[in-house]
Amino acid sequence: MSGKEAQQTFKSSTETAPTPKQIWTTLRFCLRYANDEANIFTRLLKILEAADIVTILSKMPESELRRLVLMIAKRLPKIRLHLSDVVKFKSLCEERDVPTLPLIRTCDLAPPKSAPNDGDLSGQFLFLGALLPHLEVLNIRAAISIPFPNNLQHLHTLFVHQSIYDNMFKDICEKCPLLQQLYLRNETHPEVALDMACVVKLEQLRRLQLPIMVKTPAAIGQLQHLTHLTLHHQQLWPDVDWMLIVREIIYAKRYELRRMSCDGTWLPRPLDLSLLQLHKCWALKELLLSNCKLAAPSDRHLLPLCCERFCLRDCTLNRLHVYLRGSYQLRSLELFKCQLVPNDGTLFMALLNQRKRMPVLHPLQLSFSGSSSLRLELIRWNKEKSQFWDEWLQVQEVDENEMIAKPQVATINMTFGKPLIYPTDLD
Numbered sequence: 001m002s003g004k005e006a007q008q009t010f011k012s013s014t015e016t017a018p019t020p021k022q023i024w025t026t027l028r029f030c031l032r033y034a035n036d037e038a039n040i041f042t043r044l045l046k047i048l049e050a051a052d053i054v055t056i057l058s059k060m061p062e063s064e065l066r067r068l069v070l071m072i073a074k075r076l077p078k079i080r081l082h083l084s085d086v087v088k089f090k091s092l093c094e095e096r097d098v099p100t101l102p103l104i105r106t107c108d109l110a111p112p113k114s115a116p117n118d119g120d121l122s123g124q125f126l127f128l129g130a131l132l133p134h135l136e137v138l139n140i141r142a143a144i145s146i147p148f149p150n151n152l153q154h155l156h157t158l159f160v161h162q163s164i165y166d167n168m169f170k171d172i173c174e175k176c177p178l179l180q181q182l183y184l185r186n187e188t189h190p191e192v193a194l195d196m197a198c199v200v201k202l203e204q205l206r207r208l209q210l211p212i213m214v215k216t217p218a219a220i221g222q223l224q225h226l227t228h229l230t231l232h233h234q235q236l237w238p239d240v241d242w243m244l245i246v247r248e249i250i251y252a253k254r255y256e257l258r259r260m261s262c263d264g265t266w267l268p269r270p271l272d273l274s275l276l277q278l279h280k281c282w283a284l285k286e287l288l289l290s291n292c293k294l295a296a297p298s299d300r301h302l303l304p305l306c307c308e309r310f311c312l313r314d315c316t317l318n319r320l321h322v323y324l325r326g327s328y329q330l331r332s333l334e335l336f337k338c339q340l341v342p343n344d345g346t347l348f349m350a351l352l353n354q355r356k357r358m359p360v361l362h363p364l365q366l367s368f369s370g371s372s373s374l375r376l377e378l379i380r381w382n383k384e385k386s387q388f389w390d391e392w393l394q395v396q397e398v399d400e401n402e403m404i405a406k407p408q409v410a411t412i413n414m415t416f417g418k419p420l421i422y423p424t425d426l427d
Helices: 004-015 020-033 039-047 053-057 062-075 083-094 116-132 166-175 194-202 217-222 239-252 346-354 372-384
Strands: 080-084 104-112 136-141 159-160 181-183 206-209 228-232 257-262 286-290 307-314 316-318 332-336 340-341 364-370 393-397 411-416
Touching: 004 217, 004 332, 020 053, 039 062, 053 062, 053 083, 053 217, 080 083, 080 228, 083 116, 166 194, 194 217, 217 239, 217 332, 228 239, 239 411, 307 340, 346 364, 346 372
Parallel strands: 080 104, 104 136, 136 159, 159 181, 181 206, 206 228, 257 286, 286 307, 307 332, 316 340, 332 364, 364 393
Antiparallel strands: 228 411, 257 411
8 A cells, every 4th residue: 555545545534434444554554654753643543533443453463553552542532432342442452551541531432333241231331441540521322231430530521322220320420520511311211210319419510411301300409500401302292291390490490590492392282381480580581482382371470570582483372472571671582483373463563562561671672584474564563663662662574594593302401590599680
């Protein structure tokens, strides 16, 4: 293989993922003709981060393998391993006088190539911490079981794609006290409801992603440093049970909740916004709803006094102005492809009359897109409006690209800030 061919192999590999054979061939050529500090190795090691590293190394001649293992120990920050290859890779490194890989900070743990028994996989998983003592980010795509390695104490970000149970979750909370980001997908068994009681041990946690069906949800309220929470369920949501869980979380964080979005793609019934008791959230400034059919509004206040932005995308709702009753600080109302009832061309005037009766300091900016009825109403509005109406209400039609980004399907997102104890703290 010539040097030109080696460069061509690398070039094609940057455009499409190279095969293990292509990587192995290029590595062998470079190990034979280039010194360890050559730039080509920096580029090849970058490719090796996402490759099947054990398959590639196991076919190397001893002299070249020793050089490459030492190079990996000194320069590789990220690695991808199959769960069934952890022990094999550890032995391969130890036999070349490299007991650990201290520079690796990120690991993508893929499912095993074959299907060994759970005991074998558990043993493989335990050796991961010994091999990567300074690991900070772990992305687990494989199914795992207890015990969780106890030497991953530097871990600050953990992704778990397949389902885990209470004993594993408790093990993670006890052995990874420095976790700042935890993402649990539960892709294989979404019906499993984790008990959140032990999450209070993760005192540094800032970002948390969970399946929507959990037990002891109020424990999340004790995470003082939490800034982002994501709840998801990629199946039909369980009637009103999910709402009781979300309401408990909202109540526990009611003085810290600043922004909330909800996509109702999998809702089995109309969303009764009053049941979430958002009017008690003194710090909530933004509420974004998508793909929701909203239940008829009740006489109770639905939005908090402090809400400044209310955004609806692909929603169906009745008497929109009723939702805004008491929202004195509302500045932005965004409607994207929404079905409004009644659709009689009186929305703008109803909002104007409502704003005139409020002690408002700023006009309400109404932006809409994807609605022919609102477009016709805007034409009449521009012909009839008084120059003084802009003090209370300003209406414009915008392009779809100016509206909110497409939401995550069947997901609730919450953003938190410092707790506000009194409404006067808003300023």
